[in-house]
Amino acid sequence: MDGVHSAGIPGVYAEVRDAGLTWRGASGVADVGTGRPVRPDMRHRVGSVTKTFTAAAVMQQVEQGRIRLDAPIGGYLPQLVPGERGRKITVRMLLNHTSGIPDYIPYAFPSIQGFPSLPDVSSKSLDDNRFRQFRPAELIELGLAAPPAGEPGAPTGVYSNTNYLLLGQLLEQVTGTPAEEYITRNVIERAGLRHTGFPAGPRIEGPHSRMYEALWGVIDPPRDYSVYNASWTGTGAALVSTMEDLNRFYARLLDGGIVNRSSLAQMQRTLPVRALDGSTVQYGLGLHRVEIRGCGTFWGHDGSAWGAGTLSLTRADGKRQMSVAVNLQRWNGPDSSGNPQPHPIDGALSALYRQAMCDDGNGRAENASPAKFPGTMVL
Template identity: 40%
Template structure:
């Protein structure tokens, strides 16, 4: 789930006007605090500290966390609060919902199946999911697995047609992936398969369904078996229908309008996100996953090359999208690889460089965060990775 902030905000405003109440809370952030192995010092470190503070003051987030990891150790920066009532600080070992940062996990499993000759990237979706994708001009016979993973299928995004008030009025409700796909397929495609690029969460619901069809196990079980367990990601989970976040975690908040008070939506059923964004992780674990992914420990060379074969998205910052993994240029030179995420209560972003640096940032507010929040989170990841590079070269 990503790139739906403005639409969600508008619908949430309507929900509040209709009298939906989930517990109204208010609060502001506090200053940045650093802990762990020092990532560096001097002006660059001070700028990163100020940026973390900005996320929880000017940008309006209750709390923020950044975890920087390299071959020498890790650094954790926190700012603001985990709970706007108790004013408890953000735990350094926080777990949180990662939204669309789930997609690299799903794409990794699909590409592992490609390496095992159980899935073909250029085969039609119809081969694996007969009769699932059809109607209103959508045709699974013309869409390939590659196009799902790269968002070039043209399929509508189910989130564009899902009323967030359903989540607010019944946050524990189960959402079936096939029903969500059908919600999208009730509308015509945005373009012919392969004729453009447009982010659609529907693509990854279908990728999860392909994993299940091919392996006979759920996409969650395959991620656990193939990625979480081998890498020892003890703070990462695929919760299914479970509404709670296990372990230490900040509360997740939404802001239904520009001047509206915060609403606590820490607990909800993540099946509404499913394989497009339903996972939980931590800064340390997501960094470890990204590091293993870009250095070739999770995929064979041929499949990693396919994942990193990108196409421009049209964004002004040079963003390009591969197969569940995107690249952006670093201000200090070169590229970094990662993904961002938006899900009720949390916005996240993570990136890694091929020279061994990884950085993940989280703010416990979404939707309702400003555009500046998203931009500053991206800047924090880039600044942390450049700081890693400057200290590693000494």
């Protein structure tokens, strides 16, 4: 962790669990202006880790017979997804990102549309939307109005936050309860999480770090976006949590404590999905699968909000867990062609992940082959 801080992350903190033992640690600062140290128990915007919570809530409704995975979404939400698209796209396709519906984020934040042609990128949209209250329907409409990302049910999916806003609206439709309330009562509370929730406003309650966004070097020095209205992402990426809570959540989920074994098996049926940074991840229904030779199969999710990054992975046997938070995002500056370049932070984080998941008890991870870990563009 000290290596990650030295490579350029202001603050990094984590909890690692191994066969009943728990380690918590932190390195660096929560505030670069005051030097306030970061702590391992701080609350954090966990971005798309939220998607696992939303997917689990949907699977609970599948178990109760109110939602059918292979039913067309147009049958549930005809006003939001009308016509042929609504007939072709199923609930499962939303969950595993094979709907072909593109992400709304470039259209809600038009000044970042230039990625990866970074000379065209600016922070204007981030600043303009800091206190804006988005409605899910308007964001969904932006995604549906954009050129399709692919055909519904394609063998390779395309990651899209629009899918998970639609799933939030689906939950509200079938339960008669706002999706955030349903997820809180039936997923967060069922898992026994004490520091996890959807923020009521732009500010985070409780101890937390500032969250610095670099926007691929466009914002220099990086700017704090810890105060931000999370309505721009809702049931796709709005949760605030702690690393302890995330490990507890994934332990309960993978042990059958949130959804039943049949639902969990559905969630773990993966296919290749192209992430927002162009990489490919093995994605199920709200879960990533990460294979590390010599260490095993891990399940979880990563997430990125403006200035805040998170990765939470749990080994398939439940005995090894890692949740890591960093308070800087999109640190990879461009080359002369405008393409993001590797940064020492990338290697330092990869080394941390390998040691946290694969060490031999003496802090060594030499038996673990290099792995492609989920990137920081999964918002």
